[in-house]
Amino acid sequence: MNDITFAVLGTGGIGRRTLEVSQHTDELTPVAACDRHGAAVDFDGLDVEELLAATEGNIDSGPGDGDVATDGGAVADAPSGVKQHGESVGVVASEQATPSDDPIQAIIDRGDRIDAVLLALPNYEHDFIPRVADRFLEGGYSGVLIDVLKRSRVIEMLDERGEAFDDAGITFVCGAGATPGLLTGAATLAAQSFVEVTDVDIWWGVGLKSGYEDNRGTVREDIAHLPEYDIETARDLSESELEAVIDDHDGVIEFEDMEHADDVLLERAGVCDAEDVSVGGILDVRRDEKPTTTTVSVTGRTFDGETATNTFELGDATSMEANVNGPALGYLKTGVRRNRADEYGVFGPAELMPRF
């Protein structure tokens, strides 16, 4: 496949690390990065080292950039702005960037030379990513858009735009981080032994001591999955209320039967029914060691009538971040292939896997 050019919207944790990881392959050329203050664009390829060095500790984490919160998956910078400093805020601290009143438009305007756009934006409101997609639709973009979200509700909103994506020639890949991305991909692979999948059990462990300050957004999203909260009530918690919830759990919060997009994504890929998928995990904000091993178990019936369980386990030393960025770029490349083969619309990671 030819070289792939891509842009990153949002230069928080995911955006930055994706740029960094992309340096490990020759097939991906980062050509644009933006936050709400400006955009860096270079079709010969961004100088990622300069960009990261110049903006290190200079991320504006206010609403409008920063990062995407996905429990057990991607990492969110808290909207605290603590890292913001210096004269030039955010990406414009890089000599490659220029300030802009509408940096997303600056990317859209150059969209004909950008194969894929990673939306590493925060999603404090459900419809934020869908609204960004609308802008790309309005701007006549035809290429790949990819997010690392995990909310079923966002996928529904994107699906409502399926026909518009089709008409525009946009391939939207959703949920392409660690979970649902990597883990539903693993479930899909594991399902290949079976003619019928009866259970998919996704169980994650995250240790988040040293990364805690940078990832409060994630913790908040996770708390929304506790039985006594939902996304709205968790968002409305003050910082001290949030701390109180954590203290109540002694820093270790266990989640069962989470409402995660994994179920929806596996069903739309035809792997199994959504109701046969269960997602849970343990978050420990007081230790960096994972409190439990992230495991995907797929149980099914083989063509010759046997019942068995295939399993995929992530090594405990792989961080959330490591499990987001590689998969996101892998699905980005696969999305570009689909796009070049004129396959448009909304795709989950499981749909991008080889599967009979």
Next chain:
Amino acid sequence: MNDITFAVLGTGGIGRRTLEVSQHTDELTPVAACDRHGAAVDFDGLDVEELLAATEGNIDSGPGDGDVATDGGAVADAPSGVKQHGESVGVVASEQATPSDDPIQAIIDRGDRIDAVLLALPNYEHDFIPRVADRFLEGGYSGVLIDVLKRSRVIEMLDERGEAFDDAGITFVCGAGATPGLLTGAATLAAQSFVEVTDVDIWWGVGLKSGYEDNRGTVREDIAHLPEYDIETARDLSESELEAVIDDHDGVIEFEDMEHADDVLLERAGVCDAEDVSVGGILDVRRDEKPTTTTVSVTGRTFDGETATNTFELGDATSMEANVNGPALGYLKTGVRRNRADEYGVFGPAELMPRF
């Protein structure tokens, strides 16, 4: 994606089971099947049930059809002809088939309506599959050819035809069964956490008591991997010499550092260097229980400097057969996508996985 039509060359174990498993998805329509006696072709879709029932116990396992031997992976019918009976031998026992002096040509002649051809043929000679590919090249076929072999030497031969495949518009997918197919796919997925993979360890277990008679070809191929044998000397063993080798090992043969195509396929996909891949396993021909759990371990370095091992395990109750047919059809579909996107040449399963 549109409906995919496919043909199966060879109606031994793999051919038959692939036809059977394809009934579990709507996206695949089997339109042709042949052995050396004849061919069944129906572009409305073969009646798989009739074909399998009519040929049950009536497989001609002589040289020229039967099945492909792949240790720890696909299953080979022994060339004993024991299953052959009745007036019509092999596929022509089905009312859908007609006898032919050159059944492969009968398929090639209808190639413009066949998206993919599974070569479920024996490979007692190294160049058998490559020579079949030559016939499709000469016949002007442009579509997907797919095999479930595991020999590095065959892949080299196919690679020599890479330019010819390119010119013809053929996408050749090689090694798409359990191993290297499913297991290198799992290794590729597991590698997504890492920016550098340092070790891939593939370890398989096969219990082959009840399937032993049908799978002597596989056992023979496995023996070729023992230090004191090679493919030629193993092929030249008489049946009683073969039994003597098995007796010497009390029916349980352990293999280390096998020359398997997994290493070549992972290297060409860019996952790691071939020398960092090790393949071994245990074959027990006196029990059906697997003597060890088939496990893929991938060790690497994450972008943030950690070293970890991700693992994929197949449930012990999944048979070799179950792990060949699903993956083969999954890679077949992915191959058709690539073909439709004008990607031609030789591809291993690892190259068909999402990967950054």
